[in-house]
Amino acid sequence: xxxxxxxxxxxxxxxxxxxxxxxxxxxxxxxxxxxxxxxxxxxxxxxxxxxxxxxxxxxxxxxxxxxxxxxxxxxxxxxxxxxxxxxxxxxxxxxxxxxxxxxxxxxxxxxxxxxxxxxxxxxxxxxxxxxxxxxxxxxxxxxxxxxxxxxxxxxxxxxxxxxxxxxxxxxxxxxxxxxxxxxxxxxxxxxxxxx
Amino acid sequence: xxxxxxxxxxxxxxxxxxxxxxxxxxxxxxxxxxxxxxxxxxxxxxxxxxxxxxxxxxxxxxxxxxxxxxxxxxxxxxxxxxxxxxxxxxxxxxxxxxxxxxxxxxxxxxxxxxxxxxxxxxxxxxxxxxxxxxxxxxxxxxxxxxxxxxxxxxxxxxxxxxxxxxxxxxxxxxxxxxxxxxxxxxxxxxxxxxxxxxxxxxxxxxxxxxxxxxxxxxxxxxxxxxxxxxxxxxxxxxxxxxxxxxxxxxxxxxxxxxxxxxxxxxxxxxxxxxxxxxxxxxxxxxxxxxxxxxxxxxxxxxxxxxxxxxxxxxxxxxxxxxxxxxxxxxxxxxxxxxxxxxxxxxxxxxxxxxxxxxxxxxxxxxxxxxxxxxxxxxxxxxxxxxxxxxxxxxxxxxxxxxxxxxxxxxxxxxxxxxxxxxxxxxxxxxxxxxxxxxxxxxxxxxxxxxxxxxxxxxxxxxxxxxxxxxxxxxxxxxxxxxxxxxxxxxxxxxxxxxxxxxxxxxxxxxxxxxxxxxxxxxx
Numbered sequence: 001x002x003x004x005x006x007x008x009x010x011x012x013x014x015x016x017x018x019x020x021x022x023x024x025x026x027x028x029x030x031x032x033x034x035x036x037x038x039x040x041x042x043x044x045x046x047x048x049x050x051x052x053x054x055x056x057x058x059x060x061x062x063x064x065x066x067x068x069x070x071x072x073x074x075x076x077x078x079x080x081x082x083x084x085x086x087x088x089x090x091x092x093x094x095x096x097x098x099x100x101x102x103x104x105x106x107x108x109x110x111x112x113x114x115x116x117x118x119x120x121x122x123x124x125x126x127x128x129x130x131x132x133x134x135x136x137x138x139x140x141x142x143x144x145x146x147x148x149x150x151x152x153x154x155x156x157x158x159x160x161x162x163x164x165x166x167x168x169x170x171x172x173x174x175x176x177x178x179x180x181x182x183x184x185x186x187x188x189x190x191x192x193x194x195x
Numbered sequence: 196x197x198x199x200x201x202x203x204x205x206x207x208x209x210x211x212x213x214x215x216x217x218x219x220x221x222x223x224x225x226x227x228x229x230x231x232x233x234x235x236x237x238x239x240x241x242x243x244x245x246x247x248x249x250x251x252x253x254x255x256x257x258x259x260x261x262x263x264x265x266x267x268x269x270x271x272x273x274x275x276x277x278x279x280x281x282x283x284x285x286x287x288x289x290x291x292x293x294x295x296x297x298x299x300x301x302x303x304x305x306x307x308x309x310x311x312x313x314x315x316x317x318x319x320x321x322x323x324x325x326x327x328x329x330x331x332x333x334x335x336x337x338x339x340x341x342x343x344x345x346x347x348x349x350x351x352x353x354x355x356x357x358x359x360x361x362x363x364x365x366x367x368x369x370x371x372x373x374x375x376x377x378x379x380x381x382x383x384x385x386x387x388x389x390x391x392x393x394x395x396x397x398x399x400x401x402x403x404x405x406x407x408x409x410x411x412x413x414x415x416x417x418x419x420x421x422x423x424x425x426x427x428x429x430x431x432x433x434x435x436x437x438x439x440x441x442x443x444x445x446x447x448x449x450x451x452x453x454x455x456x457x458x459x460x461x462x463x464x465x466x467x468x469x470x471x472x473x474x475x476x477x478x479x480x481x482x483x484x485x486x487x488x489x490x491x492x493x494x495x496x497x498x499x500x501x502x503x504x505x506x507x508x509x510x511x512x513x514x515x516x517x518x519x520x521x522x523x524x525x526x527x528x529x530x531x532x533x534x535x536x537x538x539x540x541x542x543x544x545x546x547x548x549x550x551x552x553x554x555x556x557x558x559x560x561x562x563x564x565x566x567x568x569x570x571x572x573x574x575x576x577x578x579x580x581x582x583x584x585x586x587x588x589x590x591x592x593x594x595x596x597x598x599x600x601x602x603x604x605x606x607x608x609x610x611x612x613x614x615x616x617x618x619x620x621x622x623x624x625x626x627x628x629x630x631x632x633x634x635x636x637x638x639x640x641x642x643x644x645x646x647x648x649x650x651x652x653x654x655x656x657x658x659x660x661x662x663x664x665x666x667x668x669x670x671x672x673x674x675x676x677x678x679x680x681x682x683x684x685x686x687x688x689x690x691x692x693x694x695x696x697x698x699x700x701x702x703x704x705x706x707x708x709x710x711x712x713x714x715x716x717x718x
Contacts, residue, residue, distance in 0.1 A: 003345060006341055008320045008323065011323070014550040016550065021310075022500060025307060025504065025507060043520070045226065046224065046230065047230075047523065048222060048224065048233075112521040113520075119532070125532065128480070147509055151505050156469070157502060160333070160532065161526075161527065162526075163526045164521070165523065165524060166520075166522070166524070168523065170233035170523050171233060172234035173392035174435040176239070176286070178221035178233060179440075180222045183389060183391075183443060183450075185477070
């Protein structure tokens, strides 16, 4: 008998007695107020992320210093040129020297301060982790109230890769001391820029 | 003057002031406020500079019963480690409470999560087949492994067929169960753990001591010593930032050069064939997105039916584990990147057999949050390695005996039966009741040592008859006086260690109730 057949047979033979119907998940009232932009920003900051207001002349004003200091900027958004073309990257290892990556989020979640990316926004998935810093463009109109609303979105069923980022890479494995940039990006800054 | 003013430590909720840090070294928020997401402590801790040798775990000798009490005693004999450990985990427990209390529907979420798991586990064949079909349709290679050895063999074959010699991986309790790292090392495959805590443990040749925080039993000085020996860092520099950065810098080259990447799985979605991982470091995403070959190891009990159900579990997991609303990264791996291969290995390793254990099958609902460990007084004072098993703490007590009844026969006795584990469990596993049920099973099957069996029989004879119990208690004032002193303080009774039992009240509750309440109602 194959491992597959053996496992399935054992599961059927050992099925616990009783009727266990699949529960309906009710619509929970969002924990956040009506000002989703403010709620999103507040929660993102608590998770170690940053929020920058776009300048009137320069949408990147809030991260201009960081962009100017960077040697390699990989942009996946039309709003910024950058100097590393992600479309021409052949293997993920090529983006290991990226200082700042700029990406647009599909949506944000006010309950947690999270942003979602799929392989389409990232172009090279690894850039969101190998870059030293991540700058995220988010349309304020794309902020959902809670996690439950997020999991009703179609991206999860159709993307080869989908990921929620909530602040930067973090660890506190040594005596509970919080450190950003454990393995992935050292900072994550969200710019509220309409599409 | 209030009590709080007189004792500011009490206000802070600090239980071991000696491990309080003089300065706060944690990262700050944009507005300068203190942050406590990920595994961060809500109050900075720092073990004093006094050098104290790290207590090691239980002595494992083949199938012989683990002597958890012996290892716990050595942990208690290292007061700085014990205090730092206790402080840190109790802090996580408090953060969990604050986070849970912030959600009005918390109890409803636990009920729903528990019911989704019960439904899925009782229809597991159906959902596994659905998962497999969806994954295959996504272009994923799906494998089935009966046990740990089978898992290791399958992965080794995948690696060999690609000529792969190095593999970077994120933390996975399943691969710990399988003895994966040791098996691969013996077969010439280099495995690099990429979670900081797990990497510390790998470099120190120790198992993880906690499901979520693998090196939580170590002080920064222990880490400095391990890194100095293995990574060549400055042995006198025990700054946490320096140590973490050293690990990042030394691990990254491995990530870039690795032939293959591996992750575990927090949730597997049947309808879409998706593997979901929840991490704070982003190391699962590096393992899954950088190497040209990716492998996901999945315990078959991780299946949930639909994407919408994920919303329930994601809201519970990190809040229960760390008190944060979500982990930094919640990653959904569904199909291979262009030009790469993706494999998923569905592993049984005793799970289908556990499904048939009437009293214990609901332990398969566990989502590995570690909340039961953080709240357990025995775990906090004895350290995860004292259990000598892959799973420690309350959840370990009820899972470990399913792997080896003899070896883990004494573990269900390492509990005060206070029920706190059951109260914090996000999927409502009746952990303490299962601990008690295991004691009965192990006694009936003669798996426990003679001394403890004698105690159980004596106690059982009294406890099973209410009238005899009340007579005995009334005569002796307290069960503590009924049970012989050796039954409370003997070396097999882990939780009697270092604790004198409180003085028994002069009057039993039952006698007090009869005297004061029953007469009011005219009885």
